[in-house]
């Protein structure tokens with residue numbers, strides 16, 4: 001039986017919020033999505049979408065649109081950033097990959113993924129999109145949630161609210177109260193540039209469209225093509241020795257140069273073309289159990305902000321959205337649907353959140369630790385997916401949109 005349509009408000013128009021709006025509307029409900037920015041958008045950098053994300057995008061009906069511009073890389077390759085030697089690789093075109101995973105590994109420009117989700121939301125008759133609406137707080141009673149905004153005194157009344165307002169979620173802060181996100185003392189410099197500007201600066205693997213991870217002591221560089229190969233994405237990440245909690249004067253461009261100064265030729269060739277216009281301090285939080293507070297549920301980075309080392313933050317937000325839609329398609333009471341959604345998702349998201357930190361530590365090993373890592377990884381076969389398959393495989397119940 002299809003539940004009676006609810007009025008659901010989604011706070012935040014990032015990848016998580018748009019995906020949640022889409023899955024909720026596809027489950028038969030009316031959605032109003034509010035975004036604080038004057039225009040919807042994403043930053044000018046790339047995003048890796050493991051097969052669990054492709055599967056979620058298919059469930060949401062947007063995989064075809066995303067594939068028009070996304071690149072399906074042949075391999076993920078880990079290199080030693082100091083020696084320039086290959087550490088290990090995963091063959092994404094091997095029979096072992098297709099036997100194990102039903103969906104492709106993709107890399108995309110964030111704007112392209114965001115645009116595909118936004119178009120699908122705009123085209124859905126049950127979704128209303130509002131920009132320039134900053135939620136200040138929410139009040140709830142037994143029958144509804146009232147959202148209040150900075151820009152207007154007109155409130156929005158909804159049967160239930162999905163808080164997809166990101167890492168610094170105001171709604172999470174009010175409901176969970178677990179303080180500020182935890183800064184890892186690492187920063188990222190990142191951006192996509194026209195691919196032809198990289199000519200002569202790419203290693204052999206990089207030129208074949210592989211996803212490259214150059215792992216080094218307390219730093220790494222990630223590279224891959226996006227937008228049909230027309231753009232090339234680079235992300236340089238390092239730990240700062242000058243972290244101060246209340247200032248932006250750490251993790252500077254000068255530190256970037258210094259930290260990457262001793263790397264191999266291929267990394268140093270790429271360094272001048274890494275975007276410098278903005279730095280991103282990297283945060284996460286410890287996992288929590290209480291994703292649901294009455295008629296308000298957390299989703300995406302608002303629920304489980306994680307370090308990016310497993311490239312799963314957005315992938316998990318997409319899995320959240322599919323699970324949410326599935327639950328809202330099964331239960332009449334939003335509280336029951338939210339409880340089922342959180343039960344399905346929080347264990348897996350927490351495990352990935354925790355393991356993202358661990359994988360970062362492995363990437364950033366130095367000295368003997370790095371030598372042992374390289375020796376251990378050297379015995380891996382490129383067709384061996386046992387260690388990543390739990391990350392790349394959504395739990396079966398995630399596929400439960402009705």
Ligand code: FAD
Pocket residue numbers: 011012013014015016017034035036037046047048049133134135136164165166167169170188190235280282299300301302308311312313314315316317
């Ligand atoms: P956000 O993208 O933060 O969206 C939140 C939205 O809410 C924003 O639009 C914001 O304007 C809006 N908002 C905030 N407050 C309010 C308010 N009060 N009222 C109204 N609107 C509000 N993930 C991957 O899966 N693969 C990767 O390869 C990957 N690489 C990464 C690399 C780096 C360097 C970093 C930092 C992250 C990476 N991630 C990756 C993680 C990924 O970017 C995030 O997990 C994902 O974008 C989170 O989406 P979200 O919609 O939950 O939050």
